[in-house]
Amino acid sequence: HFSPMAVIAVAVLVGSGIYLSWNYIGSMVGLVGTAYGIMLLTKIILMGGGLLLGGINALTIRNWALCGDCGQVLRRVPVFAQAEAGIGATILMAAAALTGQPPSVDVVNQQATPAEVLHVFMPKKPQLTPAPYAKMLAHATSSLDIYSQPTYLEKIQSDFNHNISGIFVILLGIGALLHHTTKMKWTRHWPLLFIPFAGFLLTFAEPTGWPLGHEGFFNTLIAPETLTHRLATVLVLFFGFFQWRLVATDFGRTNWRYALPVIYVLGGAMLLTHTHSIYADKRTYLIEASHNAIGILAIYMGAAGWVEQRLDGRERQISSSIWPICLILVGFVLLFYREL
Template identity: 40%
Template sequence: MARPRARRRARHPTCPPARRRWRGARGGLPGLLLSRDRGLHGRPRGLADRPGPRDAPLLRRAGPHASPGLRDRALISHAAGRLARGPLILTLDAVHQLAAGLWVGGLAHLLVLAWARASRPWPAETLQRFSRLAQGAVATLAAAAIGLWLLYIGGSGAALGTAYGAMTLTKGVLFLGLLGLGALNFFAVRRLRRDAEVPPLTLRRLVEVEVGGAVTVLFLAAALGSTPPAVDQIADRATLAEVAFRFTPRWPTLSTPTFTELAQASDLTNREAPRTTQDSLWSEYNHNVSGLFVLAMGLLAMMERTGHAPWARNWPLLFVGLGAFLLFRSDPESWPLGPQGFWQSLWDPEVLQHRLLGLLPAIFGVFEWLVRTRRLRDERLALVFPFVCAAAGALLLAHAHTLQNAKEAYLMEVTHLPLAVVGIVVGWSRWLELRLPGRDGAMAGRIWAPCLALIGLLLLFYREI
């Protein structure tokens, strides 16, 4: 009789292990996956273990906790405002978010478990099961995305002529990059026997980058929530010729109006004032000179990698000059040039983003220089440069200009999207160079310096008029 009582007590919700396990499952499926790392009676087990009869009540209780959140997120998205085809769009949006949650949430928990295992190898069956989950989630995510594309965007004119369409295309490019990383892991796992063990280091490093890229995609998706769908933006669409003009290379003049000329031609105290030719010339000069800085850094970084120019390792100091230039010139209506004070200007979101994008390069430039000259020997500090590169790229994806002319604002913003994507590639390829061992790290290291030079070229040929 003692054994049945013990079994009933273990199932009682006041049993401490069960209570701990239920707390881990409150977040729905991701929480449930993480909670299964240890059984009800404290017996360690991995995700490869099959759920038993005792898991059924937990599965039934975890589901309702995920459903209301998913429903609420769908009801505050663009889908809730569509009167025509409302049920279809709500369903597609909910499925899209569910698939994204399964994929990205699974990646995040896989990374947590990778850190927890430290240097112990992975069971191949665990990775194969997660691979099947990811395949189903990605296929569902892509199918729902195609449906939402047809309903929210429609055609190539809206895709390239509106902020919503261009940001969605950028999101698709990042998604394809994540699929490439996932494919590397997929083919590596597929070749394994079920009873094999996988060395954790390379896999963990690739999953780190996948998680970072997935967070960036979610950040961009959140920014899309505040952007009107392309099908609703008819009057202020840019034409394909206008977009192509902004990306047509032209040798920069590297000439700028003086602050006096700018102040005479433009109302710097009115953010809603029409944009003048002097404004555009001022902005072009800022981008072109910044391009010279970044191009020089990329070329010097490539020279350093050859091993024949050790002096080129000082290239990160150019970031300090770039940051000072941006802080001085980015917002002429604000301190130190304009009448608006420093603290007052920070209330403007656009000015605040410019200040951050000017300050970040100087900070991580100093860190990278100290690391490369071995003044700082902590290997973790070398990760500051790639992390901030990836973070700056993510911020640039959501950077918006507050102009009265919506088309002109979009034509400025669309040129920032490729800069952001290449910046993200710079950050995560440098991350892999530092984190991957041997030849794998060297292969990743060949990517970031040319990409840094490419950013410089894109800035150097930036144009508005």
């Protein structure tokens, strides 16, 4: 009896959302070319995933009503409902972040064109060498200055950081996919790649901060962007150790195996609410567009990982391939990242 009510509720939400969106966005350029618009698109994409899970549950219940076998309902419906709830929670967080952005109709002069947005995700030659450190630090802006704009060399360094990170993430995704699709025992150690990845982030994520820069480690933690990067480094190291224990030891049979999908979702939500500037300018938006893509993929990774850990059989087989593919896609977004 709940499904018809859910359909009506979703229809009301979609209808009111379309009306309000048109008033606040005003055009297709405003939808794809502003932070407000991209957050709305993010909500739509996440809602699509939630509706897909809800649709699977509705079909499962319908088959039960026709066949009288409640085994599938008791096994599948709670798990997909839990994954759907996780996606729903991130939609609420995205909605909260949306309120902090000026409506698209108020930043017409700072809207990016669809071609400019597409350019952000187009393949390019990765930046595989860091910027000259001495020259960069001589003219670098302080990480504590929220009004500063990065210099040319800082942009090169940012490209290097993101592109090398992309290589690490692609390798991790391939390792995870091989582990789930082959019987090669050595593939269970794929999470150990997280360790050198964390070392890379610790060294290069904050070029003006410790250990290579002149700014102290603790002094820069009051800067939101720096704190986010440091927390990301800790999370990467945690992922490596935790995931390795899950796949290589009996630890994977404990309830702790549910922790990583939750962390993936939280990490994705953190990316969706992460900002690089207090300004609603075009450059900042184009940078954050790639972060939104990564955040969406991370949330879907968490949902698929949750299903993998909670179910077996065909559902587990499919979901255990979905989240590594999402991880590989995250890697390619980072590999082709460009600081504008």
